[in-house]
Amino acid sequence: YQAISGGGDETVRYTVATVEKDILIVSVSGSGQVTVLDQVDIKPEVSGDIVGIYINKDQEVKTGQLLAELGTKNAQQAIYDAEIVLDDAKEELKDLLSPPDVQSLRQAEVASAQAERDFNEAKESYENIEKILDDTERQAEVASAQAERDFNEAKESYENIEIDTESSLITAYEDGYNTVAAVFLKLSSYMKNLKDVLGTEQSLKKYITAYELILGEDSLFIQRLLNDYDQSNDLFNKNYVFFITVFQDDDRDTVNELINDTLETTRAIFQTLDSARHMFDAIIVRDYQHLNTASHIDKMKPKIDSDASAVSSNISSLQAIKDTIDDTIKNTPDKIEDAEWALQSAQEKFDEKKLALEELIAGVDPKDIKSQENIVTQKEDALFDAKKKLASCSIRAPFDGVIAEKNDKIKKGDSVSSSTVLATLITKQKIAQISLNEIDAANIKVDQKATITFDALPEVTIVGRVIEIDTMGQVSQGIVSYGIKIIFDTDVEQVKPGMSVTVDIITEAKQDVLILPSSAIKFQEGAYYVELVDANKQFANTPGTVLPTQPKRQSVEIGLSNDFSTEVVSGLKEGDIVVVSTINPSAVQTTQTKTTQTQGFQIPGINTGGMNTGQMKNFR
Structure with missing residues (x-):
């Protein structure tokens, strides 16, 4: 926000802002280098009796795959x-x-x-x-x-x-979360293809005119496709924002809600793909080969047919997981x-x-x-x-790799501890290794999502997750720091070991909360308050505004906050206007405060709006 006062004007001016509903994200940032993990020993986090070992030597395993289980009765x-x-x-x-x-x-x-x-x-x-x-x-x-x-x-x-019953529910919720994660990797591709059917980055509905020339401006095929795309795009964006705030060990109601939302989104995308398929079926029986868009139609039709078949399989997987959870709970x-x-x-x-x-x-x-x-x-x-x-009784693969060695001495029924090596996993998985001070490290947990950027590759941003936090800190010049390892979700060929990285780890996120600029919050006599303005929204975000009435003090209760924005728990409602700064003619003539940059997780088919944690680049 910027406010400027005229030289001879003695009128007090204000910079104001509107209270809005948005997503508030808090993250911790650190820098380090890219390294490569050659091998890691698979050990239990807790002591217990082995009830199942599900791996063999030379077996390929995927991230999150169940490798072994400990008895959960005591837990x-x-x-x-x-x-x-x-x-x-x-x-x-x-x-x-x-x-x-x-x-x-x-x-x-x-x-x-x-x-x-x-x-x-x-x-x-x-x-x-x-x-x-x-x-x-x-x-x-x-x-x-x-x-x-x-x-x-x-x-x-x-x-x-x-x-x-408990074992069945644990497995069902874990499988459900993993299925959602796998489906999301594919949904973005489906949405990109649907977006390409409609137009280009420069012209979002470039090809609609061509379709109307073939089928007519009032074609139901085209109108149905546009309506279905808008609905599925909105669902996908909201579902993705929810997905990045949910972790595998969250409460079951949250994971169940994520599964249901993802199933609804996937069905909406299938409906949109089906509408696109019907439109192309109607086009190919017409005379269209003389048009400039003929090659585009011939290229996109098989893609849409393939996507429709694939997304149908995704729906079946999600529905099966949902039915398993519902039936298990019903029969408990x-x-x-x-x-x-x-x-x-x-x-x-x-x-x-x-x-x-x-x-x-x-x-x-x-x-x-x-x-x-x-x-x-x-x-x-x-x-x-x-x-x-209890969660630690399920021993899972931290990343993709191959089981190089399996401890054949360990059998079902044997007692193991955190020092027992069950297997050795080899991999060439790239990771980011950073160091955080003890205050920031205290907020970091395994499996938290993170975004990684590279000094040498400013156009590349990769999503990852925390896989390891040092148990013991390192002391240097009186400062305690902890090493954090973040595994990449995708492998980008340009990223090389030794490259410098900056990692933003998402520690907390809330959606649909009331937020306002942190500079609008004031503290006095043990309580927080803002200066509430009785004015139209046209005054908001306008520098050097003369208000029609004097602002009044309004007590507020605040919640989550980051460097730029603060959550308002009570005391204000959406649309209220508050003072961000006061411009007194007798004070400094020009003031400049921080401007919030908008972050977006820019992947095909996603528009997250104004998430408030800093500036990010293309998401790969």
């Missing part, structure tokens, strides 16, 4: 236990923060008294039954033993069902879990209500609140660690 149980403990801790904190009133105190007293009466009645009933069962003690022992056997069998059956048993939970919690209810009553009467110690908050944080960390260990 799943750890997650289940951690979730229960975390829920209990949160509930206890909620109770501590809720002040007791007369009604809740009375309810607690009544509940406690009722629970005590129920307990005493059950105890008395048990004692009476015990007295009259002296003559049938043996029969009771036999019945008890049989009941115990029945319970153990039911419990074992339940555990097997739970393990099998939960009645046994409810019964087991009810059995375990029967005695606990009385103790819990009695303790709650005592705490209500005694009041809440602030130290108890702080202590419980710390407990909740600890339990959240424990749950995160448990989920991470």
